[in-house]
Amino acid sequence: SRLGGGIGTRGPGETKLEVDRRRIRERIALLQAALAAIREHRQRLRRERERTLTPVVALTGYTNAGKSTLHRALAGSDVLAEDKLFATLDATARRVDPPGGGTPYLLVDTVGFVHKLPHQLVAAFRSTLEEVVAADLILHVVDLSHRKWPEQMATVARVLRELGAQDHPQIVVFNKIDRPEVSPAEVARVLRQYPGSVAISARTGAGLDDLAAAIQERLAARYQVVEVVVPYDRSQWVAYIHHHGRVLAEEHRPDGTFLRAEMPGDHAGRVLAALGGPAAAEPRAR
Ligand SMILES: Nc1nc2c(ncn2[C@@H]2O[C@H](COP(=O)(O)OP(=O)(O)O)[C@@H](O)[C@H]2O)c(=O)[nH]1
Ligand SMILES: [Mg+2]
Missing domain, CATH: 3.40.50.300 (P-loop containing nucleotide triphosphate hydrolases)
Structure with a gap:
């Protein structure tokens, strides 16, 4: 049924089917x-x-x-x-x-x-x-x-x-x-x-x-991957990471030893708390 020119939800010339289609x-x-x-x-x-x-x-x-x-x-x-x-x-x-x-x-x-x-x-x-x-x-x-x-x-x-x-x-x-x-x-x-x-x-x-x-x-x-740079005067942490984790990458940089390692969360937490890593950064408040 066609009811043309209505004001409101149904536009001029819109059939019920057209209104339904528009709603969908x-x-x-x-x-x-x-x-x-x-x-x-x-x-x-x-x-x-x-x-x-x-x-x-x-x-x-x-x-x-x-x-x-x-x-x-x-x-x-x-x-x-x-x-x-x-x-x-x-x-x-x-x-x-x-x-x-x-x-x-x-x-x-x-x-x-x-x-x-x-x-x-x-x-x-x-x-x-x-x-x-x-x-x-x-x-x-x-x-x-x-x-x-x-x-x-x-x-x-x-x-x-x-x-x-x-x-x-x-x-x-x-x-x-x-x-x-x-x-x-x-x-x-x-x-x-x-x-x-x-x-x-x-x-x-x-x-x-x-x-x-x-x-x-x-x-x-649970295991997690950490990335840290260990300053050369704190190399006991290099030993710690080798002992408790699986080292995926190691590289000597001007500011210290860069390490990427997979380790259990509690050890990873200790490493990051001591050396600051990405996890130590405060995330933005949401
Ligand atoms: N008595 C009681 N009611 C609860 C408890 N936890 C949730 N409710 C109620 O159960 C309903 C559903 O809770 P909601 O958290 O929205 O459930 P959701 O659908 O799993 O997110 C709400 O009315 C809550 O107030 C509880 O420990 N004790
Ligand atoms: Mg819910």
């Missing part, structure tokens, strides 16, 4: 803009990571498991803890500087896994999944108060498997232990069933110290 085009433009923003954000994240060697920890888990709440609890970010898809499409990253010292890291919040995702959003979803795959450590957040938590956990595990991330360093984080549905006996049982897992309440803060310690332990064990 507008929706696609909006999604493309969202995707461009995500891509830009990821490039920024990658640059930051390359510049500072800061490890990336990604939150993953079923929708509503409490990822954004935990992100805020650990990183003090202002991300809204709401079930809003768009709020988490631009995988939010915040730098965490552990209060008691330890390895700083970038904590990335991601969109949750759901059974049915609007298919226009699959591309955006993929890009946040890539973020998960690229992470040094995955925190798999599980809502222990949900009746179907084992199924939800299996869904997330399946997606991680499909992404080839099943062998990624991972900590299972059982959340919402403050809720009345969760008994202390069940908490004890799941912690036994999943060795290395942690039980927390992102809302009350219970168990967050244990989680922070578990994150530090896992980051310390």
